Amino acid sequence: MPANAxxxxxLLTRRSVGPAFLVEPGPSADELKTLxxxxxxxPDHxxxxxxxxxxxxGDERRRAGTVLADIAKTKNPALTDAELDVERQRFLPAPLTIGVISAAAEHPKIPEFEQLISAGNVAFNLVHAANALGxxxxxxxxxxxxxxxxxxALGARPGERFVGFVHVGTPTTRIEDRPRPVLDDVVTYWSGQQ
Known part of the structure; x- marks a missing residue:
């Protein structure tokens, strides 16, 4: 495989952009299929x-937020109107949010942990795909x-769990890079000795 500069x-410059800075337009139907x-x-063992x-x-984003606000209010009646409004806006203004669900289950050969990691890879690949599509x-x-x-309420079935939500849209700002780990702090070479 040839190098791809x-x-x-x-990959060296990829940066997340928060949902508050993601607006229409979102992916077209063809772009969504590609994404x-x-x-x-x-990887999927x-x-x-x-x-x-x-x-x-579409309008389901606002409806999902209303559902979240209702659940939050039931669990914490002391929430203020402003705090409930935050819940109502969870899937706005980004034109697309993709909930990634892990459906990991017992398997005779494949640990549930590997299946969970596969779901995490889906979430990160969606981020890469969105960036690749502009x-x-x-x-x-x-x-x-x-x-x-x-x-x-958001779509998980019994035994499933969300690994996250990927918000996608057109960025309204360029986010500055954040400090990244120093490689010497997080990388070691195994030598067989503790």
Whole structure:
């Protein structure tokens, strides 16, 4: 496989853009198909496809936020109107949010952990795909990824869980890079000695 300088440059400079800075237009129908195809092209031991995707588009984004606000209010009646409005806006203004669900299950040869990692790869591949198509994206988890009632309301089935939500849209700003780990702090060479 030949070296791809443009891809290397992209990987060295990729940056997430938060949902507040993602607006219309979002991917067209053909672009969405490409984005989802790239997103699901991940390592998958046993070809199990141990994940599912839930798309939040159009008016359903606002409706999903209303559902989250209602659940949040039930769980914490002290929430202010401003705090509830934050919940109502969770899938706005980004024109597309993709919920990535891990459907990992017991398997005689493939640990559930490997299946979970495969779902995580889907989420990150969706970020790469959005960028490759000229959009920007951010993969986030919030309380509703971990709350069973909220996760079910957003499309998770029994035994499933969200690994995150990938917001996609046209960026309204360029986000400056953040400090990255110093390689010497996070990389070691195994020598057989502790």
């Amino acid at each position: 443009a891809l290397v440059d992209y 989802l195809t790239i997103g699901t092209r991940v 046993g070809k199990l496809a141990p994940w599912r995707l839930v798309l939040f588009v 959009y920007a994206a951010q993969w986030v988890t919030r309380w509703y990824a971990y709350d069973a009632e909220a996760a079910q």
